[in-house]
Every structure is written in C-alpha cells, then in structure tokens.
Amino acid sequence: MIDQIKTKAKELLKTKKVDIVIGYKKASDRIGAIPAFIDKEGDIDKLIWDGYCVYNLSNYLKDFPGKKIGIVTKGCDAKSMTVLLQENQLKREDIFIIGIECSGIVDEKRKGGDIAYDERCKGCKPATPPIYDVLIKEEEKKQAPRLEQDPYESVRKLETKSIEEKFKFWQDEFSRCIRCYACRQICPLCYCPRCVAEQTQPAWFSKAVSVEGNFSWNVNRAMHLAGRCIDCGECERACPAGIPLRDINKKIEKDVKELFSYEAGVDTEQKPLFSSFDKNDPEDFIK
C-alpha cells in the first residue's frame, strides 16, 4: 500500500502536477507519525502509512496558498475537504487527492500499549473517501471488522439526563479546559482568519478559565460547526484535558440530520446547510 502511495507521490512531483505532497512520516519516537511535507523527490521514501497516521491532513491545505498540493487522504479527511470545497475555501483543481481506503486508526490515548481502533472509527462506514483522484485500497485481510454500532450511542445516553444533570456533567468536563484552543487549531473547518474567541472589541465572551468562559468557548466552537462537522474526531484527540468534544459535535450532527435530513461532507454539489433554504424546513423551534 505504501509503495502505491510513494509511486503516486513520485509521479506527481516529477510531472510537476503538484508542488508539494502532504503525507505522513515517522515521528521522533519511532512509533507514531508526524505530518510530512514532501517537495523533493529525494524525500519520498520518508512517507509511511499505518494505523498511527491519525491526523486529518486537510487542515494544512490553507498553509500553501497558490500551490498545487497532493494530499494523502483517509475517508473522514476527504469529507472535510468536501465541506471546504462547498464553502469555496479550496479549488478542486489545486488539490490531487490520494485517497486511502482506511481500515481504522489507532487510539493513541488508550493506556497499556495494546493497539485498539479509535472510538471514532467504530461507527465509520464507508471508509472510502467520497472524493479522490486516485484510490489506494487496503489489502482485504488487513481490514478491520466494521462494527454495526449505533453512532449516536453516547449522545442518546446523554439525552436521557435532566437539564440539571447535563449542566453538571458539562460543567465538570469543561472545568478542565485550559483554553489552549487545540480543538480549534486542529480542526480543518475552523478557518476563520480571526476567531470570535480572539475578538476584544467587543469581547463576545470571557477569556477567563472559568465556568462562564469555558462554557461559552466550547459551546460556541461546536455551534459554529453545526451542519459542517464531519466527525473526524481530531478535536477530541487533540484536547489535552480529555473533554469529550465529539459528544457535543455528534449531538448537533444528530439534530441536523433529524431536522433537516442533512449530512455534512458527503456531496460537493450539495449547498452548505446554512446557506440553503427550503420552505419545508421545520420551524417549530422558532417561538
């Protein structure tokens, strides 16, 4: 599989079809992976592919304006590119998508060293990217079994709680937030040049690490991704405080699905949820 990735990357650079290939290489610990930015043919052998290639690389597309980019892309990462294309943040002709039929990535935070598939991979199907220029398939025997799991299991559990219990639950979780904004920075869809959290005139919410400030930040972040989040799970992985951010994202995803029959990131031709209007849209929540 990695040979196919390397061959394609080499061809793309040689023919000058792209200026740079974004992929993965070994991290300094020799176990994990780190994003790799290959612009010389001689560096192609650094590329790797394994279960530790956890990052959603589409976050780096904005770092190379005006350049043609080849990018190694898992199924979920391609969905965020779909949203970026819908929102006119990318030009399709500027990117060459080396699609990977991913068989799941490793849960790095799991203790004990045993390799387990990440929680976010369990409800993922299909693992084939919705858009690609070339598709590289995982050998069949290596494919992880797809579990028939309810993707909203943990959201449904939270929904049964009372308002007071929910508040208590999130207050506890958010109390550990250190406002490092890793959740925002790792997110390919958080691309605002100036985030609401950084505005000071007016300051929309408190910068203090406090109940109020932390609630405002985390809820704002999630709401700005309503109808856009494709659940790559990078925010939750990046969070050093272990806040279950995917539960908030998934709750909004579920609501959007139920209210508007809308799913983000599956179709580039589809209009973004918030810039489309249908007279049949439900409005009973407007009071």
Place this chain on the structure above:
Amino acid sequence: MQRLITKQDLVNKLTELLKDFEVVGPKELSNKGIFYQVIEDAKELYLGQDFAIEPIKKFFLEPSSWILRHAKDDVSLESFPQSDKKRIVIGARPCEAKGLALLDKLFDSEYKDDFYINNRKRTIVVGLACAKPDMSCFCTSMQGSPAETSGMDALIFESGDGFIIELVTDKAKHILGSIGEDIKEDQKLNKDKMKALVKKVIKTPESLDKVFESDYWDEVSRPCISCGVCTFLCPTCHCFDLVDEEKKRMRCYDGCSFPDFTLEASGVNPRPTKKERYRQRVFHKFDYFKKNFGENLCVGCGRCIRHCPVKIDIADIVDKAPI
C-alpha cells in the same frame, strides 16, 4: 536530612495539615488522567508514577487571575486581594519544581511580581521523585534528574511499601520533620543512579545565533497547528495577556505559538508565520533565557512532546539544529 515514612504516616500528617493548610496534589480522574487539584481528603491523593497533564505551575502562575480592580470610589484602581492561606503542594515532580526555580529567576529578581511571590511564599512544595520516566522525559539533559530537589522544600521517594523523605529547607523540617523514623546509612538512596532511568538524552548548543535565519525553522514548524498546548502545559512558559473584564483586570496565559500573540494594533505582525513563531519558542528557551539567566528555560519534563497534537518534538529539533 532523610527519614523513612510509611504511606499511613503521610496520610495522617496530611489529614492533620488539612486543618490549617490548603493541600494541593495529584488526583486521578477516571479515563482523563492525572490532574493537580485542591485535596479535601488525604485519601484522594494519587501518588503513583503517571505524570499529571498540567504542571504544578498553574498554582503559582494561574491560567487566569484577577490582578486589578476599580476601588469603591469607582475612579481609582487597587490591587486585587490575594489569598494568604498557607498551602502545601504534594507530589510535584522534580522537573516541575525546577520550573518554579526558573520562574523565580524571572518573577522574583530585578522585577518583583507580587502575585507570583505571594503564591511561592505561602506554599511548601513536597516533590515526588520519578521512578518511571517515560520516553518523552529528558530532564538529565537540562541539568535535572528524577531526584533533583531544586525549587522544592522536601522530596519523597517510593521505597518498598512506604517512602523516604528528604527534607531540604528549614520550612519543611519544621512542619514534616517529626514524621517517620531516622534512616540508616545503608537505606539512603543513590540519587545519581536514578539519572540512568532517563533514556532520552540531547545536546543543546551554547548559542543558536548562527542558525537564526536558517530554513530549518520553516521545515520543523510546518506540522505545527499554532495551538497553545506546548506553552500552556510547559512548567516554565510564563507569557501572559492582560484583559479587562467587568471593571477588573485579569492576566491569563498567552503563548508565542498563537498568531495573535505579536499582532500589533496597526495590523502588522512581526511573527507572521509558524516559522517565526516556532523559532521564537525554541530561541526563548534555549538561547535568550540562557543569555540572561545562565540556564535553559526548559526542564525536560516532556509535556510538550507527550501532548503535542501532531507529535512535534522540541528536544529532537534542538538536538538536530544545524549549528
């Protein structure tokens, strides 16, 4: 001065101290990791070998703290009152305590930071020696060790079922000197031997001047996502922002990795890309601070490596800098 104590001795002593002291120590939160928190009951303490995610710094230089407010006349300003409650921190690691010793050089020297100094003065730091440094730890390359006592009042070592406590300062001898029993000469620890537990060893150049303009910084900073994990979790990073909210002035953590950190009112940003920002972080730690205060502004705790969302390894980057 070293003494032998049992776990029960320690729990009993802390329970007694809880009457007059605020006790801060590591707590294990299920599935989340280890966090330093105020302890209500000595039994809540986690004294295992896993590292806390945040360093003990947050109890000395708080993530956000009120420093100034409008006085009653609504015109003049007054300092925000600070707590003078006596405090004991237990279980801080040698690297984190060394971080405090480095912050002392900055906040308690030519410039006196009343808030930081107050927090330092009212606190006794009892450290816990590291028996299991992990693959991100590199304290021995930063003049530290798993049993270093710099910045601490006392240090405890796991030993059999109990601990050996080394009392460093008079403050610690006064409060903790009565617990346990005297240690025999052959029971004393060989602290030098503990250095070998740390496997990651790097070299740091005397000066990075020569490589300031190198493309190396562009290359190594590319994976950086410009978040605040490395700076906020660093035991020595101390940059802050001042924010006015509701007639009060607050200072809160800020970091050189954020694009906004150096954004000027004119719209000019002297560190416009990740290259300049990441280089600043490396230079502040391994060049500027060393020139001003004689030591690296890094204690080798490995937090920025362990928790970096994209596995950037500052130790490796400094080690391989093209000097």
